[in-house]
Amino acid sequence: MKKAGLLILAMALLSASHTLDAQDKGRSGIFEYVIVGRDTIYVDEIEASRIYPRRYMMKGKSWRQYYKLVYNFNKVYPYALVARKIVADTDSYIEENRLKGAKREKYISGKEKELFNVFEKPLRHLTVTQGRILMKLIDREVGKSSYLIIRDYTNRVAAAFWQGVAKLFGSDLKKPYDPEGEDSVIEELVQIWESGNFDNFYFSLFLEYPAKVEIPEEYLTQDRNPLSRR
Numbered sequence: 001m002k003k004a005g006l007l008i009l010a011m012a013l014l015s016a017s018h019t020l021d022a023q024d025k026g027r028s029g030i031f032e033y034v035i036v037g038r039d040t041i042y043v044d045e046i047e048a049s050r051i052y053p054r055r056y057m058m059k060g061k062s063w064r065q066y067y068k069l070v071y072n073f074n075k076v077y078p079y080a081l082v083a084r085k086i087v088a089d090t091d092s093y094i095e096e097n098r099l100k101g102a103k104r105e106k107y108i109s110g111k112e113k114e115l116f117n118v119f120e121k122p123l124r125h126l127t128v129t130q131g132r133i134l135m136k137l138i139d140r141e142v143g144k145s146s147y148l149i150i151r152d153y154t155n156r157v158a159a160a161f162w163q164g165v166a167k168l169f170g171s172d173l174k175k176p177y178d179p180e181g182e183d184s185v186i187e188e189l190v191q192i193w194e195s196g197n198f199d200n201f202y203f204s205l206f207l208e209y210p211a212k213v214e215i216p217e218e219y220l221t222q223d224r225n226p227l228s229r230r
Helices: 003-017 061-096 103-126 126-144 144-152 158-169 184-194 198-206
Strands: 027-029 031-036 038-045
Touching: 038 126, 061 103, 061 144, 061 158, 061 198, 126 144, 126 184, 184 198
Parallel strands: none
Antiparallel strands: 027 031, 031 038
């Protein structure tokens, strides 16, 4: 039963079971009430639900591309949030412990092996398109391109190598995220996610709720938990 239906039923039961004093307003049980003439009206706040209209201006190929973008975004954005947490935690640990030289390299190497064991399998199942979107979102969340992340934590040779691999797939690790330009539609999806309305938005397009991406607890962000939408 919908929340509104439960509220109406609860109001009816309370109205039948309580005798109220003659006053303009008060509280009985869990509901506030007001008295209008000889009628007692129970009052409560119902959480607002946002309705997303279809993009009627989109047709054919444009609509199919948008449809796929929303689907792919749901697949990869949780990993971008994980990347943001990992980079922040790694930078903080290195700074707090003043790691340099061999100690810094040993820590980073250990972290790379750990992350590879956890995320290698699911990331291998991403499509080329999903990988491109993920690179853009990592840039947004971390504040620097994937190329710079690779360069900072490994070396320029490795960064140049992966930049070359990216270009083979029509991507560019050096290209910055452009929220007001070519990445404006992705930015719109991020804003919907952060508002907590992505599930409803997704449902309005696919008539089903999005499948959640399973992320180990220790890699979840606290402020924008990718599983907190459930």
